[in-house]
Amino acid sequence: MDPVSFIVKKGINTRIIGNKLKYFEIMSSTMDDVIQSGLNGENEGLTVVSENQTHGRGRTGNQWVSQEGNLLFSILLRPPSEIVNLLQPMIALSLQASIKRYCKLNVDIKWPNDLLINQSKIAGMLFESGTTAGKLEYVALGIGINVELQKVPQITATYPVTDLQTHTEFFVDRNELFSNIIHDLDTAYWDLKLGFDPIQRWKDELKIEGKMVSLNSNGIIITGLVLEVNDEGGLVVQCENDNIVTVMTGNLIERKH
Incomplete structure (x- = not known):
């Protein structure tokens, strides 16, 4: 090569x-x-x-x-x-x-x-x-x-x-x-x-809105539904306990169920 x-x-x-x-x-x-x-x-x-x-x-x-x-x-x-x-x-x-x-x-x-x-x-x-x-x-x-x-x-x-x-x-x-x-x-x-x-x-290319995800953000595991990607690039997530959080960075796993 x-x-x-x-x-x-x-x-x-x-x-x-x-x-x-x-x-x-x-x-x-x-x-x-x-x-x-x-x-x-x-x-x-x-x-x-x-x-x-x-x-x-x-x-x-x-x-x-x-x-x-x-x-x-x-x-x-x-x-x-x-x-x-x-x-x-x-x-x-x-x-x-x-x-x-x-x-x-x-x-x-x-x-x-x-x-x-x-x-x-x-x-x-x-x-x-x-x-x-x-x-x-x-x-x-x-x-x-x-x-x-x-x-x-x-x-x-x-x-x-x-x-x-x-x-x-x-x-x-x-x-x-x-x-x-x-x-x-x-x-x-x-x-x-x-x-x-x-x-x-x-945002359109991410195709992540409406998906269930798990995120490891600075050692904290967050699981929930992605409501939107905001204009700063963060994920707005409705957690399993219904709390809504914004995650700016982390490792993401898209869940099938």
């Missing part, structure tokens, strides 16, 4: 995201590199790609198991504060569209920001931000996409894990896929800055 260094060396013609690319065969964490760059004053758009990570991580402190042959990258953004809450829906929708178009697959978004094929996880996103005296300085966006797993990770997960190559009828070229994803992310981010609001489209 061709290393992603090919497209990194060639470069990608974008406005912001991907305007500067860094490539590593192996590193501790692309997120750590981007965060340090954010602290050092690097311009937004920096994208750091690695074939492998020794300390990759996912949401809520979970480990992201890194394997060669996949796409592992992080992006430095410096968005205006008024669009920060729109980043997660925008990124999820953009990645979904890129993969659907390139791989010709049906891809679902699982709240809040995982991508699934046939109820198996193929991609995840991580957002971390830095502030100074209450002012937002940067957002670090981490993305991991399972393109072709050498072996299925033996980890405890809410959803099983799969990869794109398993479901795609042709060879998935990581350089082409990565280039498509970066172009789409750059366009989506530009549109966001110009005023596009992705919330309703994201």
